[in-house]
Amino acid sequence: xxxxxxxxxxxxxxxxxxxxxxxxxxxxxxxxxxxxxxxxxxxxxxxxxxxxxxxxxxxxxxxxxxxxxxxxxxxxxxxxxxxxxxxxxxxxxxxxxxxxxxxxxxx
Numbered sequence: 001x002x003x004x005x006x007x008x009x010x011x012x013x014x015x016x017x018x019x020x021x022x023x024x025x026x027x028x029x030x031x032x033x034x035x036x037x038x039x040x041x042x043x044x045x046x047x048x049x050x051x052x053x054x055x056x057x058x059x060x061x062x063x064x065x066x067x068x069x070x071x072x073x074x075x076x077x078x079x080x081x082x083x084x085x086x087x088x089x090x091x092x093x094x095x096x097x098x099x100x101x102x103x104x105x106x107x
Contacts, residue, residue: 006069008045013068015043017061032056 001009018028029039034053041047049057058065066072085093 011045
């Protein structure tokens, strides 16, 4: 998918979510700390969003990046064990996350 089609598809998903959940552009933009104009440009496929904006959108509204970017609904992998991490797994995950600090740029 080329960049323009991706921006248009992302914008359509953002707009559909916003409207189906009865948010005005002003309310929606305020919750993720962007301007109404920028939200409008995203929804109309004129602009893309940064990783930080995508993160805020997903975090605040409980959406997945897979849904916003690709239209994929969240699924549960039945083969993945539903259990707490043991100490070794937790340490490995913590070390990985610490090593990733600063990898992604912010706006």
